[in-house]
Amino acid sequence: MQVSLFVTCLVDQLRPEVGQATLALLEHAGCTVNFNPSQTCCGQPACNAGYEGEAQQVARHTMDVLAGDDPIVVPSGSCAAQLKHYADLFDAEDPDHARAVALAPRVHELSAFLVDQMNYDASGASFEGTLTWHDACHTLRELGVKDQPRHLLGQVAGAQLVEAPECETCCGFGGTFAIKMPEISVAMSDRKLDEIIALGVDSIVSTDISCLMQLGGRLISRGSNIRALHLAEILAP
Amino acid sequence: MSKKDPAIAELTANDFGPASRRALQDAPLRRALAKATNTFKGRREAALDEMPDWEALRTHGRAIKDETLSRLPHHLTRFIEQATAKGTQVHFAQDRAEACAWIGDLAERLEAKTVVKSKSMMTEEIGLNHALEARGLYPVETDLGEWIIQLAGETPSHIIVPAIHKSRESVAKLFEERLGAEPDLDAVRLTQLAREILRTSFLEAELGISGVNFAIAETGSFLVLENEGNARLTTSLPRVHVAIMGIEKLLPRWSDLETFLRLLPRSGTGQHLTSYQSIFTGPKRNPGDEGPDEMHVLILDNGRTDILADEVTRETLACIRCGACLNVCPVYAQVGGHSYGSVYPGPIGAILTPQLAGADQATPLPGASSLCGACRDVCPVKIDIPRILLHQRREVTRKLPWRAPFERLGFWVWARMASSPRLWRIGTYLIRPFVRFAGGSNLLSRGFCRLIPPLAAWSGGRSLPTPAKKSFRQQYEESRP
Amino acid sequence: MSRAIVMSAIRRALRRTSAKEPAPTEIPGRPQGLDSTVERTLAFRTRLESVDGEVHLVRDQDAARDLLMELVERRGWKDIAVSGAPLVTHATSNLKADLFEGSQDRDRLAHCDLGITAVQHAIAETGTLVLFSHAESHRLTSLLPPVHIALVEQSQIVAGLGDALALAHGADGGEPPPLVTFITGPSRTGDIELTMVTGVHGPRELIVIVIAPDSL
Numbered sequence: 001m002q003v004s005l006f007v008t009c010l011v012d013q014l015r016p017e018v019g020q021a022t023l024a025l026l027e028h029a030g031c032t033v034n035f036n037p038s039q040t041c042c043g044q045p046a047c048n049a050g051y052e053g054e055a056q057q058v059a060r061h062t063m064d065v066l067a068g069d070d071p072i073v074v075p076s077g078s079c080a081a082q083l084k085h086y087a088d089l090f091d092a093e094d095p096d097h098a099r100a101v102a103l104a105p106r107v108h109e110l111s112a113f114l115v116d117q118m119n120y121d122a123s124g125a126s127f128e129g130t131l132t133w134h135d136a137c138h139t140l141r142e143l144g145v146k147d148q149p150r151h152l153l154g155q156v157a158g159a160q161l162v163e164a165p166e167c168e169t170c171c172g173f174g175g176t177f178a179i180k181m182p183e184i185s186v187a188m189s190d191r192k193l194d195e196i197i198a199l200g201v202d203s204i205v206s207t208d209i210s211c212l213m214q215l216g217g218r219l220i221s222r223g224s225n226i227r228a229l230h231l232a233e234i235l236a237p
Numbered sequence: 238m239s240k241k242d243p244a245i246a247e248l249t250a251n252d253f254g255p256a257s258r259r260a261l262q263d264a265p266l267r268r269a270l271a272k273a274t275n276t277f278k279g280r281r282e283a284a285l286d287e288m289p290d291w292e293a294l295r296t297h298g299r300a301i302k303d304e305t306l307s308r309l310p311h312h313l314t315r316f317i318e319q320a321t322a323k324g325t326q327v328h329f330a331q332d333r334a335e336a337c338a339w340i341g342d343l344a345e346r347l348e349a350k351t352v353v354k355s356k357s358m359m360t361e362e363i364g365l366n367h368a369l370e371a372r373g374l375y376p377v378e379t380d381l382g383e384w385i386i387q388l389a390g391e392t393p394s395h396i397i398v399p400a401i402h403k404s405r406e407s408v409a410k411l412f413e414e415r416l417g418a419e420p421d422l423d424a425v426r427l428t429q430l431a432r433e434i435l436r437t438s439f440l441e442a443e444l445g446i447s448g449v450n451f452a453i454a455e456t457g458s459f460l461v462l463e464n465e466g467n468a469r470l471t472t473s474l475p476r477v478h479v480a481i482m483g484i485e486k487l488l489p490r491w492s493d494l495e496t497f498l499r500l501l502p503r504s505g506t507g508q509h510l511t512s513y514q515s516i517f518t519g520p521k522r523n524p525g526d527e528g529p530d531e532m533h534v535l536i537l538d539n540g541r542t543d544i545l546a547d548e549v550t551r552e553t554l555a556c557i558r559c560g561a562c563l564n565v566c567p568v569y570a571q572v573g574g575h576s577y578g579s580v581y582p583g584p585i586g587a588i589l590t591p592q593l594a595g596a597d598q599a600t601p602l603p604g605a606s607s608l609c610g611a612c613r614d615v616c617p618v619k620i621d622i623p624r625i626l627l628h629q630r631r632e633v634t635r636k637l638p639w640r641a642p643f644e645r646l647g648f649w650v651w652a653r654m655a656s657s658p659r660l661w662r663i664g665t666y667l668i669r670p671f672v673r674f675a676g677g678s679n680l681l682s683r684g685f686c687r688l689i690p691p692l693a694a695w696s697g698g699r700s701l702p703t704p705a706k707k708s709f710r711q712q713y714e715e716s717r718p
Numbered sequence: 719m720s721r722a723i724v725m726s727a728i729r730r731a732l733r734r735t736s737a738k739e740p741a742p743t744e745i746p747g748r749p750q751g752l753d754s755t756v757e758r759t760l761a762f763r764t765r766l767e768s769v770d771g772e773v774h775l776v777r778d779q780d781a782a783r784d785l786l787m788e789l790v791e792r793r794g795w796k797d798i799a800v801s802g803a804p805l806v807t808h809a810t811s812n813l814k815a816d817l818f819e820g821s822q823d824r825d826r827l828a829h830c831d832l833g834i835t836a837v838q839h840a841i842a843e844t845g846t847l848v849l850f851s852h853a854e855s856h857r858l859t860s861l862l863p864p865v866h867i868a869l870v871e872q873s874q875i876v877a878g879l880g881d882a883l884a885l886a887h888g889a890d891g892g893e894p895p896p897l898v899t900f901i902t903g904p905s906r907t908g909d910i911e912l913t914m915v916t917g918v919h920g921p922r923e924l925i926v927i928v929i930a931p932d933s934l
Contacts, residue, residue, distance in 0.1 A: 017705075019709035019712075023713075052634075058656055173607065174607025184571055290747040304740055310732070330724075381918055400910070408910050431918065464905070465907050469857075473861065484728065495878075496747070512906055512920075514898075545732065
């Protein structure tokens with residue numbers, strides 16, 4: 001199957017190894033992956049900060065970059081949700097609205113794509129240690145993805161999933177919120193991390209690099225050696 | 238409405254930033270918040286486990302609210318006709334000044350020395366107590382939480398449990414100082430004391446003021462729901478009962494109560510039903526009957542028709558004030574109700590306050606959310622709060638374009654970069670070394686980091702992420718020429 | 719004046735809005751399987767007990783009278799307000815206590831030991847008592863005393879909220895009565911640190927005697 005990879009700006013700039021792992025995973029699953037290097041950012045920061053014109057401008061560019069019929073795989077639930085919701089940015093009469101409507105069903109979050117579309121078997125991967133899953137808000141609530149990553153992690157040899165009762169609680173990132181209200185944002189992270197540290201796991205895993213950046217950054221500040229890992233890094237064959 | 242007199246009384250929503258930072262330093266407050274929000278969340282989930290039709294109920298509740306709002310003139314007219322036919326006197330007020338003046342005039346006409354009140358968000362919104370106090374009348378709040386707040390001279394911090402921020406110790410101290418109670422009473426003794434003192438007020442009161450949970454157009458009735466019995470006393474003992482409601486409290490039919498009686502208690506407190514519901518259809522009919530001689534319903538606009546006019550945000554008026562969104566909100570759980578500087582805190586407050594009072598009166602509130610969507614999941618009438626927050630953020634940047642000039646400039650530059658692959662490549666290539674440098678642990682790095690506001694804000698409590706030496710696209714292009 | 723201004727503001731706000739279809743008449747969330755009197759009685763008891771109501775099932779009116787006498791003696795209640803419903807009159811006919819009509823003397827009511835009422839209906843779904851102001855002067859007698867005892871005929875127990883609301887809708891000559899009261903358990907508050915305390919403004923205890931010939 002031909003797929004188009006939208007790697008997201010944060011993976012591209014901060015964690016290219018997540019992009020490499022995603023690429024390897026998709027190829028291992030039997031996909032032919034097309035990566036268009038003209039891609040930039042999904043535009044969510046501007047959208048969430050209320051800069052509609054800027055968000056539209058970036059959305060148009062991204063729709064150009066992702067033109068075609070292939071499924072688009074995104075290693076981030078939040079960015080995938082943004083791509084899926086492009087239509088909200090445009091008036092119904094705007095031709096870009098129709099383009100956005102056509103784009104939406106092609107967009108897949110990585111774990112949902114692997115499980116629902118490829119019936120992927122992750123038993124080839126191995127990971128030594130305990131981990132807990134963080135349900136990123138947009139992955140869970142915008143895309144309804146909850147079981148797929150757990151299903152995949154359950155197949156990984158050696159990986160022990162320990163559920164945190166507050167796994168669905170927001171990490172505190174929230175895009176520009178993390179910078180505009182940093183004290184609240186950090187306090188929200190601490191609420192989750194207190195619980196996760198008490199669980200005694202080795203790693204927090206999620207499918208959203210922004211949550212991982214938030215939780216990982218806070219873990220380092222707190223002097224914890226729990227690692228914040230992307231699902232693709234665990235599953236990479 | 239002029240800037241001096243926003244639609245919500247005692248509004249300080251523009252101070253959200255400093256107020257929330259103070260709250261974060263208040264350890265007892267945060268313990269109380271964590272306990273309360275977790276308890277309510279758990280109770281709600283337990284109650285929903287026994288209600289398999291929950292989604293259908295929410296859909297039904299919302300359909301009734303949408304139907305009502307879309308034909309509001311029709312339903313209001315019917316309510317007026319029916320209520321009047323049953324002997325209820327229906328009045329309207331455009332804003333809070335008019336509403337407070339009307340109630341003050343009524344109390345003076347009755348020569349009321351004691352006025353009792355049951356819990357009503359509407360009276361908090363219009364600042365009724367202070368308005369009456371300015372005329373020498375001292376209404377007594379009778380909901381235990383509200384009474385505690387009134388004694389302490391504070392404002393409520395939660396829609397359902399107004400004194401959620403106060404510990405048992407602080408209430409005991411308050412009762413000791415203000416009422417001469419024995420020191421360090423437990424919750425049972427404190428409650429008993431409140432019962433005894435408030436009983437006297439109930440028996441003396443000439444005027445009782447209540448809110449309205451639901452009003453029924455078909456029959457001219459209205460329902461008040463509670464646990465304590467203070468609303469029953471407020472509406473039964475005084476000679477005159479005034480109920481205050483916003484225009485949006487209406488339901489078309491009596492039978493619609495069934496759905497809302499299943500939705501509201503489960504969402505608010507996790508109860509199948511609260512201890513008491515009173516459905517009023519007019520004052521007493523015969524001299525020997527129990528109940529008030531006069532019954533008035535005061536219907537307020539106070540900014541609601543502006544909300545109704547905006548099709549994007551109209552659904553805000555479907556809110557039934559259950560407080561479920563507060564209990565699941567991770568921001569509310571950290572900063573509490575007072576940080577919002579409005580009688581309506583939490584997610585619903587963040588969307589309702591700017592709409593009632595004006596975006597310039599509550600500029601930070603639409604931003605006081607990580608847009609996690611937990612509020613939308615629990616809302617019994619499916620209000621899409623994150624969508625409205627986004628809409629309001631757009632309104633802020635549109636109506637107050639120079640509120641944050643550097644942010645605006647930043648997004649302008651960013652959008653140009655992000656829509657041009659060449660600029661993006663050059664820009665990110667140039668920025669990466671700076672961010673890498675800022676993330677270093679040496680003094681120079683830290684000094685540099687502090688100069689760049691977003692980096693400084695991030696690194697206050699979080700280690701900066703280190704950009705890779707080579708971006709994914711560089712690696713990709715090098716490996717696949 | 720303000721009425722006309724507010725109404726026209728509403729009309730203006732809705733001028734581009736078309737009327738929405740009425741909500742479906744099918745009401746979700748109704749209780750299932752409460753078809754028999756016995757099922758309804760037991761469900762009513764379970765639900766009311768889960769919210770700290772005390773429920774007694776007795777065989778007939780005489781047994782209710784005997785149980786009431788026993789409770790009054792055991793608890794030492796002396797001054798007792800009654801509502802005047804026939805069921806109450808029968809049940810209190812040989813009580814050794816001072817009885818008075820609660821609706822006639824609110825000051826005495828505020829200081830008495832017990833209030834006794836009947837009910838018009840009860841709801842199995844929620845464990846709720848339903849009282850109509852035109853049928854019985856229940857308003858203060860069920861509210862001011864520290865203990866409220868309600869007498870319920872098993873046949874009065876309906877399955878769900880919808881059944882009770884439908885009965886209330888036309889109860890008073892085709893109209894709702896001036897006051898419909900739903901009571902589900904004692905008066906309660908959690909306003910101080912969420913500690914549940916009963917008897918904050920209304921009764922601390924709710925005792926329901928169900929005359930249930932079919933359940934025993």
